[in-house]
Amino acid sequence: MIVRGGRAIYGESVGILVLDTKFPRIPGDIGNATTFDFPVRYKVVAGAKPQQIVATPDRARALLPAFIEAAKELEHDGVRAITTTCGFLTVVQDEIAEAVSVPVITSSLFLVPLLRRMLGPRRTIGVVTADAHSLSASHLRAAGIEPDWRLVIKGMESRPSFGTILGTSSDPEHALDVDQVRREVVETCLAMQAEAPDLGAFLFECTNLQPYAAAVQAATGLPIFGIYHVVNLLHSGAVAPGFAHGYL
Template sequence: MTIMRGGTASQGTPIGILMADTVSARIPGDVGNGFTYDFPVRFYTVKGATAERISKGVDPELADALLDGARFLEAEGCQAITTSCGSLIAFQDQLASAVQIPVFTSSLLQASFAAQIIQPHKKIGILTDSARSLDPRYCTGYGLTKERIAIQGLEDTKAFYPAFYSGTDRYVYEEVEADVLWAAGKLIREHPDIGAIVCEGADLAPFSPAVNRMTGLPTFDIVTLIRLVASGILRGMTSPFQNRLNGGDTGVPPSWGRPPMDSEEAGKGGCV
């Protein structure tokens, strides 16, 4: 007998995404475009969370709005929560403490991981929307020191920065991509000992494949992190032979937003 369980208004959206309150073009490949993912996601726009406001650092009113959004996504059945702006890593601890599900606010959480998989003498290159606004402390930790990071910003670019920080709702793709590749090229020319790149700005994700092709270096962004977390959450729904989402052995989705079984149920079965 298979018991089907609910508990939330909807199920089946493993990742909840706290979106900044912007009108920037969110193309496929961007964190804010549903076609970026091969699994459902749930978007929540944090009203008043403009790019300018986020860049100014920790704001108590903004923190409250983010916490409300995280709690809403958890209540709606999401199994993990991320954001659409790398600078929101400043709120990582607050958000992670406010809900019972995993929270990963920024692609920068991959920096220390990337440092572990390359040669110890090599650096991690950080591409960011604005180097002036990025606190290097958020790039380090877990064995990664500031001596092993190199930061390159795009705040002085002619196409990229205005595309996401001027309030426009459109941009020329080729011009923005050219700016990103210029920044990546400058980064590796000035620091030839870089072994991997992390794109801190969430809006860099559509362009990180081109960065990877140009540099030949492992390149991480917010979408690579979302896919990693989702793969763990959805592991029970994948084929053990093809690692493909197929509903798992039973075809019954997990109980979204709650433990898979009660303590009583957990005692049944197992070794005899």
């Protein structure tokens, strides 16, 4: 067998564009490499603060050159697909995808059209977001979501312990109360289920919510989808699994 080189590193299938953050990224968070069963490669986009990206679509567009440069660096490093740590980046999906030659999915919101097909148009999808006030029609439209679809959208922006993740906390140690966040996420999802009894599934827009998915599922009994599934989809497409150990 002959293999060819040309790079310094190998074996990282998915590249992840990371916002410029300081909060702890616990296992399950997209920014914790142990979340995945395969190697991933990270690239921090300097100056891309979550409170600014979430606040307005214009901020993501203003930082587009930095995102594109970072995506090209990931591709040069050998990744075979790219995603991001912020679901609000739907608004720059096309530009980043066109700038590189590998598949790009910037947000778990792109799963919503698929979920609608899975559940049928009469079932409601619960979208849990970092900030419901800032998740605009333009963010949803960029992900292929139509205004008349049955969605319940609730955000974590008013939850006290979530300020560390949003970047609005003044704590110099960026401490995260994991148990409290878990309770807050479960409470939010239970409220959504009470509001929409026909709720068929949750979609976590916020990439920091996956660590609490098991607790939400135990409380609600519903399927949960998010960026974790996007990364696994990208990996399984970019690196086709072998089945040498299967049997008939």
